[in-house]
Amino acid sequence: MKNITQRMTFVISIIGSLLFNTQVFAQQVFTITGQLGANKQGKIFLQYKNNSRNYFDSSAVTNGKFAFQGEIIDPQYATLMLNPPHNAEEAKRGFDSHDIFLEAGKITVKSDSTLKAASVDGGPGQKELNKYFVNITPILNRYQVVRVKLSELRESKESPEYKQYETEYKDINLKVRAMDSTYAAQNRDSYFGFFLWSKYFRKPDDNTLADLNRFSKRIRETQSAKLVANKVETAKRLAPGKPAPDFTLADSSGKQVALSSFKGKNVMLLFWFSNFMGFDQFAFNIGRINRRLHDKNFIMVSVYYNYDKRQHGTEDWKQVISSEFINTVNLEDAEGINGAKLSPTAKAYGILPSGVLPLGLLIGPDGNIIENRINLFDAQVALSLEKKLK
Numbered sequence: 001m002k003n004i005t006q007r008m009t010f011v012i013s014i015i016g017s018l019l020f021n022t023q024v025f026a027q028q029v030f031t032i033t034g035q036l037g038a039n040k041q042g043k044i045f046l047q048y049k050n051n052s053r054n055y056f057d058s059s060a061v062t063n064g065k066f067a068f069q070g071e072i073i074d075p076q077y078a079t080l081m082l083n084p085p086h087n088a089e090e091a092k093r094g095f096d097s098h099d100i101f102l103e104a105g106k107i108t109v110k111s112d113s114t115l116k117a118a119s120v121d122g123g124p125g126q127k128e129l130n131k132y133f134v135n136i137t138p139i140l141n142r143y144q145v146v147r148v149k150l151s152e153l154r155e156s157k158e159s160p161e162y163k164q165y166e167t168e169y170k171d172i173n174l175k176v177r178a179m180d181s182t183y184a185a186q187n188r189d190s191y192f193g194f195f196l197w198s199k200y201f202r203k204p205d206d207n208t209l210a211d212l213n214r215f216s217k218r219i220r221e222t223q224s225a226k227l228v229a230n231k232v233e234t235a236k237r238l239a240p241g242k243p244a245p246d247f248t249l250a251d252s253s254g255k256q257v258a259l260s261s262f263k264g265k266n267v268m269l270l271f272w273f274s275n276f277m278g279f280d281q282f283a284f285n286i287g288r289i290n291r292r293l294h295d296k297n298f299i300m301v302s303v304y305y306n307y308d309k310r311q312h313g314t315e316d317w318k319q320v321i322s323s324e325f326i327n328t329v330n331l332e333d334a335e336g337i338n339g340a341k342l343s344p345t346a347k348a349y350g351i352l353p354s355g356v357l358p359l360g361l362l363i364g365p366d367g368n369i370i371e372n373r374i375n376l377f378d379a380q381v382a383l384s385l386e387k388k389l390k
Contacts, residue, residue: 027071028104032080036064037113040082044115046070048078048102052227053353074222075125075191077199078102082115101125101192128192132183136176143172189216198224204235234350238372244269244363245348249303249331252318257331259301263367266298266389268374270328271351272358273307274320278377282358283324285381290327292382296389297365299329303345306334307357364390 032046046057050072059066061082082096096115100107103123111118120126146169153162180196187193194215202208209232212225219225237245244267248258259269268289272282290300302325306313313334321330336343337353350356360374362385370388375381 027073029069029071030102030104030107032066032068032100032107032109034064034066034080034109034118036061036066036082036109036111036115036118038064040064040114042083045081045084046078047081048072048076050074050076051223072102072104074224075101075103075123075195077195080109080115099129101129101195103191125190125192125195128187128190132192136179139172139176143169143176146172185214188214189218191219191222194219194222194225198228204231206232208232231350235372238349238361238369240369240372242369243367244361244369247345247348249333249345252321252330252332257301257329260367262299262301262329264297264365266293266296266365266370267363268293268298268300268385269361269363270300270302270358270376271305271349271356271360272302273305274316276307276358282376285376285379286325286328289382289385293386293389294327296386298389300327301329301331304330304332304334305337305346305351305357307337307353362388366390 034044040061041063042061043058044061044066046055046059046068048055050070055070057068057070059068078100080098080100084095084097098109098115098118098120100109100120101122103125105123107120107122107126109115109118109120120130146165149165150162150169153159153165156162177200180200184190184193184197197211197215202211209229212228213220215225220229236242244259246258246260248256251257259267270286276282286300286302302321304317304321306317314332317330317332317334321328333343333345336346337351341347342351345351349359349361351359358376360376361369362371362374364370370390371385374385378384
């Protein structure tokens with residue numbers, strides 16, 4: 001199955017954790033026309049990222065025919081999925097999909113049978129992707145076999161056979177990363193090369209910035225590249241020892257509350273939204289933190305975002321905090337990441353429409369940052385924070 005996202009466990013979310021650049025970038029139109037086998041019916045989905053947001057578009061498939069039209073700022077990696085599974089059990093059996101490189105202009109997808117078997121014609125990035133698949137598909141095919149074997153042997157993780165496949169799994173990941181790194185280094189004026197570079201996690205430091213600056217001016221001026229550069233600046237601004245940016249937001253009663261009003265206390269600053277996978281564990285840990293630290297010159301300040309654009313976001317927020325966020329100063333910046341521009345608070349802390357929340361920071365009594373990325377899902381998070389209090 002030609003689907004890097006599904007078949008390799010890469011961490012490609014670096015762009016999703018970047019600070020949004022408020023500069024206006026021009027949108028460019030793309031069209032996708034497809035013809036699969038005439039017996040193909042149902043729905044096809046297009047998943048991609050644009051303007052720091054995840055998009056999941058759909059089109060009807062009638063006698064194998066389908067079409068999409070949309071807009072993007074930069075060329076982007078994307079995935080087409082035909083009648084995707086509804087749950088994890090169905091997903092284990094696999095489904096018909098194909099990765100493409102989304103660029104302005106016309107993209108055609110042709111097959112006499114499945115989406116997986118389709119040929120794709122598009123812009124320069126798609127042509128590069130087609131060549132890339134020639135080299136990497138045999139590796140990905142083996143990777144899929146190894147994944148299945150590891151799943152079958154998951155009850156005997158100490159067995160020699162499991163360890164053998166585990167080693168091979170790691171070796172394949174390292175091999176693919178080396179191939180991608182070499183391609184990116186040799187193609188510094190390529191959107192596809194930049195994608196291969198950006199899909200791996202990198203520390204937001206000067207080394208990452210120096211590597212980014214090795215790409216051509218054309219690539220560096222894309223929104224995606226500017227976001228990487230801005231992330232480095234954000235990391236410097238929010239580094240331990242730096243003053244926490246102040247803001248003023250309304251609490252659940254409408255009262256305006258400033259972060260700086262808690263100077264003199266240890267403050268856990270929590271940016272969050274509701275209804276994400278793992279929320280129950282997250283909420284349990286928040287309660288555990290409050291119970292353990294409430295008498296240690298400590299206060300928790302939470303800032304809520306209507307991340308999934310619920311129609312009744314504020315009402316939902318008030319309901320959640322009444323049961324889960326007791327003994328917490330609860331503030332709301334609900335639409336701070338949903339407009340054309342980020343709110344001042346979201347911008348100051350690098351909160352994006354995707355890939356960042358929930359986010360926790362620990363601020364000392366002097367107003368300076370102690371910890372800039374608390375592991376909110378760690379069962380020992382309360383104990384860890386207690387050791388850092390001042």
